[in-house]
Each structure stands twice: as C-alpha cells, then as structure tokens.
Amino acid sequence: MAIIEVNQVTKVFGTDPESILRLMDDGWNKEKIYRERKHTVGVNNVSFSVNEGEIFVIMGLSGSGKSTLVRMLNRLIEPTRGSIAIHGKDIVKMNKEGLIKVRQKQISMVFQKFALFPHRTVVENVEYGLEVQGVDKAVRRKKAIESLTLVGLGDWANSLPSQLSGGMQQRVGLARALANDPDILLMDEAFSALDPLIRKEMQDELLELQEKMKKTIIFITHDLDEALRIGDRILLMKDGGVVQVGTPEEVMTNPANEYVERFVEDVDLSKVLTASSVMRRPETIGLDRGPRVALQLMRESGISNLFVVDRGRRLIGVITAEDASVAVREGRTLEDIVIRDVAVVDKDKLLYQLFDICSTSKHPVAVVNSNNRLMGVIVRGAVLGALAGNPDQRTEQPAEVKPASTEGVSANV
Amino acid sequence: MSKLPLDKWVESIVDALETGLKPLFHVISVIIEGIVNGIANTFHWLPALVFIVLATALGYYLGKWKFAAFTAIGLLLIDNLGLWDHTVDTLALVLTSAILSIVIGVPLGIGSAQSDRVRGIVTPLLDFMQTMPAFVYLIPAVTFFGLGVVPGVIASVIFAVPPTIRLTNLGIRQVPEDLVEAAEAFGSTSRQKLFKLQIPLAMPSIMTGINQTIMLSLSMVVIASMIGAQGIGADVYGAVTQIKTGEGFEAGLAIVVLAIVLDRMTQHIVRKNRRGSNV
Known part of the structure; x- marks a missing residue:
C-alpha cells in the first residue's frame, strides 16, 4: 500500500x-x-x-x-x-x-511561486515534461491540451504565463505536473x-x-x-x-x-470534525418486527426512539416510543407508524454544517454513507461536547465496533 | 636587489611558443584570413547602394523608420566621402572578431556558469585581458601571425571577448532558481536544461554581451591598423601621422556611423528577443 x-x-x-x-x-x-x-x-x-x-x-x-x-x-x-x-x-x-x-x-512537482517558464506559452509549459521525455510533438500537444482543459484553462493554451493571474498560473503549474500522468x-x-x-x-x-x-x-x-x-x-x-x-x-x-x-x-473545531466523529452507534430495528418488540428494545436501552433499517442497513425511517405504544394498543404495524421524513447527513459533513439541521430536527439526526447505509446518529449534546474538546462526550469511530452505551443513547430525546 | 627578469621570461616563452606552435598559428591564420576575406569580398561584390538598401531594410525590420533613416543617411554619407571600401574592410574585421568572440565567449560563459571552478580560472584571466593595454598584446600577435589583418583580429578578440563571457555567465546564473528546479524536477538532462531553459532566458544578457563585444572590437580598428590591418582605421592612423585634421575627422565620423548602426542593430535584437519570448 x-x-x-x-x-x-x-x-x-x-x-x-x-x-x-x-x-x-x-x-x-x-x-x-x-x-x-x-x-x-x-x-x-x-x-x-x-x-x-x-x-x-x-x-x-x-x-x-x-x-x-x-x-x-x-x-x-x-x-x-x-x-x-x-x-x-x-x-x-x-x-x-x-x-x-x-x-x-x-513524480511531478508544483512550486510555490509557480515556476512557469516565462519564454514558453502556457501549452508549451504544460508539455515540457513530455517534451524532455522525447514524446512526439502532436501527441504531447494533445495531452497538454487535455491537461489544461482539466484545470479549466483550455482556452489559454497560446497565452504567455505573464498574461495570466496568479491563480491561473498555478493551474498551469498543476496542469504541467499532471500532463506526465x-x-x-x-x-x-x-x-x-x-x-x-x-x-x-x-x-x-x-x-x-x-x-x-x-x-x-x-x-x-x-x-x-x-x-x-x-x-x-x-x-x-x-x-x-x-x-x-x-x-x-x-x-x-x-x-x-x-x-x-x-x-x-x-x-475552529467545527470545520475539522466530521459527522462521523461525533455520531453514536444507532439502535435499529427491521420493518418486519412488531411494535411490541420495538417497545421492548427501547425499554432495554432506555431510549425513546429507534431507527428502522432494511436488511442492508439502509435507512428507512424512525419510530418513537409514543407511536409504538399507540400501535400496540390499536394493533397497528411498524409500517404504519414509521416516520420516513428523517433528517439525514452524510458522514463526511463537517460539524459547522450540522448546526442548523441538529437544532431544527425533532429526532436525532441520522448519519449515512454514500449508499444511504445508516452509520450512526447524532444528538445535540454530542456536537457541543465535541466542540468543547471534551473527549468523554465523543464516541468511538464507527470502525471500532462497541455496543452502544445506554447512557449515551438515552440522551436521544 | 636586482630586477626580476620578467621581460626575458615572457620573451623566451613567446619564442618557445612561436617555434613550437608554428603549424597551429599557421592554421589559425589561414582560417581567420579566410573569414575576413570572405566577408570583405561579399561586401565589396555588392554595389554600395544595394548594400545600403539592404542595411536600411534590416534597420527598419529591427527598429523603426527613425533607425532606418539614420542607417540610410549615415551609410550614404560614408559612400559620398569616398570611404566606402575602407569601411567595408573594417566591417569585415569587426564582424570576424565578433563571430570569433561569440564562438569562443558563449561556450566559456556557459562553462563558467555551470562550474565555479571554471569561473575561478576564467575570471582573473578576463580581468588581465581587459586591463592589459591593447598595444601590449599586439606585439606577440605580430610575432605569431605576422603583419596584416590576422593579428588585428586576434588582438580585437582578446580585447573584446570578455563582455560576452561575463554576460553569458551572468545571464545563466541569473535564471531564477525555482525555474531551474522545475526543469530538473521534470526530468531534464543537463543539456535539455541548458538549451530549453537557461540559454533562452539568458538570451537578453548574452546579446548585451555580444553588443559590447562588437563595440569593443570596433574600438580596436585604429590600433589594429598600426600593424597593417586595412580599413577605415588606417585612414585615421594616416591622418594622425600626417596631421590632416579634416581627413581624420571624416574617417572618424565613418567609424562613429558604423558604431551607431552596429550598436542599435544589436540592441534592437536584444529587445526583439525580450518581447517575442516565444521559442
């Protein structure tokens, strides 16, 4: 590796x-x-x-x-x-x-002060690496243009570096480094x-x-x-x-x-820590279970809601203890009471992007990966704890499989 | 304390060189004479007016109409004064010295730029060449190459080559470090680095050196005429020995015109280089 x-x-x-x-x-x-x-x-x-x-x-x-x-x-x-x-x-x-x-x-290199060759046009700069390898002119020109297009400067191929702004010059520097692949x-x-x-x-x-x-x-x-x-x-x-x-x-x-x-x-910690670093392990239940089982699970874990997932752990929704006990009385199924409109964030979202969603959501926020698989849940207390730099308030990375702490999840209200 | 026999030593060295390297000096002599005569014959073969038209066109291409006008008027004046043939001889001598200076100077400059050791040897030599009065090395030049245009060219080259070496060295050393690093980082060989980056970027500096070299070799033409080099320098020298102020002025003016035309032409080449910085 x-x-x-x-x-x-x-x-x-x-x-x-x-x-x-x-x-x-x-x-x-x-x-x-x-x-x-x-x-x-x-x-x-x-x-x-x-x-x-x-x-x-x-x-x-x-x-x-x-x-x-x-x-x-x-x-x-x-x-x-x-x-x-x-x-x-x-x-x-x-x-x-x-x-x-x-x-x-x-190995290619991009330099602090761009280090573009002032006597060569943009495209001639980009093809330099291929040129010294002895690549055929037409081939290297084509690759250089591709590389320039990649950084959004395809139209500037025949300009001189001095005609470009600093940001554009460094794009050329990047294109030059990428042209050699x-x-x-x-x-x-x-x-x-x-x-x-x-x-x-x-x-x-x-x-x-x-x-x-x-x-x-x-x-x-x-x-x-x-x-x-x-x-x-x-x-x-x-x-x-x-x-x-x-x-x-x-x-x-x-x-x-x-x-x-x-x-x-x-x-600013909120711009460094991601959702996955403050989430907790979620308590979940399958949709095919009955409301009684759900209530039992919540009672055991001392929490008031459960996330519903399918067999692939893809998120379906959330159920609350209140709805579950009503369902038990009226003989309805989980299908009837699942709330599908759940606040969801990607696991790589940064904390500062979560403030708004956490403060407005009635339920804990679900953290999912790109396949919509449920990775964890976030409660408000965890976000604040992480920002305070208090490691006790933070939970394990999802990689470390540990049973969810009852104490932690009870804050899910 | 008795005097150091430095003069005797130098003379014996020169004598030894003369006898030992005679064939080499002969070859050098033939080559230089060939170049000078080649250039001079070509210029003589062209009618003066054609030459002037060509020079004016070149002046217009490199500079603008002002420079072209000066070239035309200046050269016509020389022709009018009846100094055309001698001026052309002088031009041939100057151009030969310039060509030799470039051929010798640019590689030496590159060498000094790339190796501190080479620079350590070359720099004091250049100091010596530039400060030793030119008349002094006319003497061994005559010993080795006889009278005529060849020792004149040799003396001009010795006198005029230092700026080309120095400015080539400087120009290459002044190429920004990060550009050199970039060239290396992309896997250039030393040769590629030299020809694709360092020489193109040092070009304005190298051209300035060549410009200086041409000016210096022009300033040698009068001195060279003292050992038999033909040309406008001989007219100046003759006027001096016969105290003919008017003729001296005319010949001197021809040298000035030639100097200005050559200087502006090379300077415009420098500027053109700087502007059209495309390879």
Whole structure:
C-alpha cells in the first residue's frame, strides 16, 4: 500500500556533512552543531510512509525543514543519510539515468511561486515534461491540451504565463505536473502565494480533481487550516524533525505535545470534525418486527426512539416510543407508524454544517454513507461536547465496533 | 636587489611558443584570413547602394523608420566621402572578431556558469585581458601571425571577448532558481536544461554581451591598423601621422556611423528577443 517509504532521512547543509552525522549520533543537537560547526541540520532523522492515493500533508512553520524534506523525495536535494523508497525502489541509490526516469514518469512537482517558464506559452509549459521525455510533438500537444482543459484553462493554451493571474498560473503549474500522468504529485506550498479566496477555490478544485484521479499527493504547507482541509493525514514538523503524524482529527483532538497543541488551539473545531466523529452507534430495528418488540428494545436501552433499517442497513425511517405504544394498543404495524421524513447527513459533513439541521430536527439526526447505509446518529449534546474538546462526550469511530452505551443513547430525546 | 627578469621570461616563452606552435598559428591564420576575406569580398561584390538598401531594410525590420533613416543617411554619407571600401574592410574585421568572440565567449560563459571552478580560472584571466593595454598584446600577435589583418583580429578578440563571457555567465546564473528546479524536477538532462531553459532566458544578457563585444572590437580598428590591418582605421592612423585634421575627422565620423548602426542593430535584437519570448 505504501507508495513512498522514507526511512531515517537526514539532511545536513555545510561543507562536511558526514562529520556532523557522527556528532549527531553522539547526541549533539541542532543549535550546538550550528554554533560550533556552522552546519545546518535541515532534516533530522525523519521516517514516514505515504499510502497510495492519499493526500499527505507535511506541515510546519518556515525553517522547519518541510521544503527540504519534499525536495529530497525527488532528490532535488540529496539526502545526507537515509533511504527513500518509491514503489519499493530506493531512489537515493539510483544513478542519474534512473533518477531522471523517476522524475519523468513517477513524480511531478508544483512550486510555490509557480515556476512557469516565462519564454514558453502556457501549452508549451504544460508539455515540457513530455517534451524532455522525447514524446512526439502532436501527441504531447494533445495531452497538454487535455491537461489544461482539466484545470479549466483550455482556452489559454497560446497565452504567455505573464498574461495570466496568479491563480491561473498555478493551474498551469498543476496542469504541467499532471500532463506526465505521474503517480506522485509533490506540491510545495502550492497555494501559499495566492490570496485567501483563490486559495480556497484551488483547494476545492484540488480535492475535486483528486476525487477523479486518485494520485498520491504530498502537500507542503505552513497553514494549518489548509492542512486540515485537504489532508488525509498530516505530518507535523519542527526543527527538522517529526512531531506528529496522524489524521486531521487525531492531530486536533489528541495533540502529541505542547507544540502541536499551541498550533491547533486557535483552529475552529467545527470545520475539522466530521459527522462521523461525533455520531453514536444507532439502535435499529427491521420493518418486519412488531411494535411490541420495538417497545421492548427501547425499554432495554432506555431510549425513546429507534431507527428502522432494511436488511442492508439502509435507512428507512424512525419510530418513537409514543407511536409504538399507540400501535400496540390499536394493533397497528411498524409500517404504519414509521416516520420516513428523517433528517439525514452524510458522514463526511463537517460539524459547522450540522448546526442548523441538529437544532431544527425533532429526532436525532441520522448519519449515512454514500449508499444511504445508516452509520450512526447524532444528538445535540454530542456536537457541543465535541466542540468543547471534551473527549468523554465523543464516541468511538464507527470502525471500532462497541455496543452502544445506554447512557449515551438515552440522551436521544 | 636586482630586477626580476620578467621581460626575458615572457620573451623566451613567446619564442618557445612561436617555434613550437608554428603549424597551429599557421592554421589559425589561414582560417581567420579566410573569414575576413570572405566577408570583405561579399561586401565589396555588392554595389554600395544595394548594400545600403539592404542595411536600411534590416534597420527598419529591427527598429523603426527613425533607425532606418539614420542607417540610410549615415551609410550614404560614408559612400559620398569616398570611404566606402575602407569601411567595408573594417566591417569585415569587426564582424570576424565578433563571430570569433561569440564562438569562443558563449561556450566559456556557459562553462563558467555551470562550474565555479571554471569561473575561478576564467575570471582573473578576463580581468588581465581587459586591463592589459591593447598595444601590449599586439606585439606577440605580430610575432605569431605576422603583419596584416590576422593579428588585428586576434588582438580585437582578446580585447573584446570578455563582455560576452561575463554576460553569458551572468545571464545563466541569473535564471531564477525555482525555474531551474522545475526543469530538473521534470526530468531534464543537463543539456535539455541548458538549451530549453537557461540559454533562452539568458538570451537578453548574452546579446548585451555580444553588443559590447562588437563595440569593443570596433574600438580596436585604429590600433589594429598600426600593424597593417586595412580599413577605415588606417585612414585615421594616416591622418594622425600626417596631421590632416579634416581627413581624420571624416574617417572618424565613418567609424562613429558604423558604431551607431552596429550598436542599435544589436540592441534592437536584444529587445526583439525580450518581447517575442516565444521559442
């Protein structure tokens, strides 16, 4: 699964990096090395792996070594020590020809300041990667136009980069990186030079493109909001080392140390946590059961409503204890009393998008996946608890199958 | 303390080179003479008026009508003064020096841009070449190549090549780092990086260097005439030795016209390069 495996990679800048490695092994820290030997430790013993198809964000403040780290992934900067395996092959040991092949076919890069070639038209920029591979002119032109169309700039093929706005230029940068059809995309602060509105637009567009293409993306940023928005996983760097690796939610809710905590304390949790992180396991019943069974189940769990699902756990509706006891008296079936008009949200919805729906719905809100399968339920208390950062109020991820806690579900009223 | 016999050392080195490398100097001499004569004969073969029309058209293409008008009037004036043939000889000498300077200078400039070690060797040499009075290296040039146009061209090249080397080096080093990184990140070989990115972007700088080189070699024509190079320089030199102020002025004016035309032409090429930045 891992497409990139970085193992104990270190980069020391200076005239004699080898000697510094020995000092580092003896326990010298970055400051002491700089003070006494005038060498800079850019990246210090970093290991991580990136899975195929994920957006892996490397995040840190300037000077944290993130740009150096990403440049070692395609050896624009030579690592001083360590191995970097791409598809299982260590590129650090590769010869020049092998490295050029990897850069041509497997890894593309998008740059902070776009780095478009000013003397080439937009389409000539986009086809550059194919051109250096020696691809036939007509073929590469066709691919370049396709790639440009993908980012919405098909009409600008013959313009010069200087005639485009910043946002458009970076789209060209993206198109250029995609034209080679690489497995891996390195994006070095790709959106940092853009103004906030355009940046957000580009983030959305990247996520949309990623939905279609399923590339492996290594995204460098110093902006935590950006990291949380687009990252499947985040690696936090400080002083050349790794502080924490985890999903945005793990980083937010379980900061590895004070540094991460300070980083994330200002972040709006409602824009990070998703419905699936605050939902509880639902109590369900099939439509073919009788109202008596339903009442019994509710009594046992101490709750006042039940979600009705079919055999594939697809959501049908909800029944309340009140309706069920009426049905028992009047001899009606669940079919008669099921309320089909239930508030439903997708499991990936962010909390801030749930406020409105939670406050107006009479029943707990159902959380479903894309196939309309019931994943969980959300009660108001859970949303508030999660925003307060109170882990006790939050329940397990759906993956961890645990019986629903009676206490929790009783709040379902 | 007795004087260092530096003069003796240099002379013995020059003597050794002269005897040791005679065949090489002969070959160089034949080549340079061939180029100069080729250019000069072509220009002489063209009637002056045809040449002027062509130059004016080129001026119009590169600049605008103002520059074209200056070219036409200036060259007609030279023809009218009866200095046409000598001017054409001078032009041939200048163009030959320029061509040789480009052939030698651009690769050296590229080399210095790509390797700090090469630059470390080349830079002090250039300083030496530019500050050593031109008259001084006329002497060994004559020893090696005899009298005539060839040592003139050699001296011009030595005097004029440094700007091309320096500005080629500078232009390539000034290509923004992130563009070079981008070229590398997409898997360019060094050669592709050089020809597809660095040289095109360094072109304005390289052309400025070539412009300077042409101007410097033009300033050498009078000096070159002292060792027998034909051309308008010889007219200036003759006027000086015979104290003929009027003739000296006419010949000097012809050099000025030639200089302005060559300068503007190369400058317009630079500008055209900058504008039409398409490959």
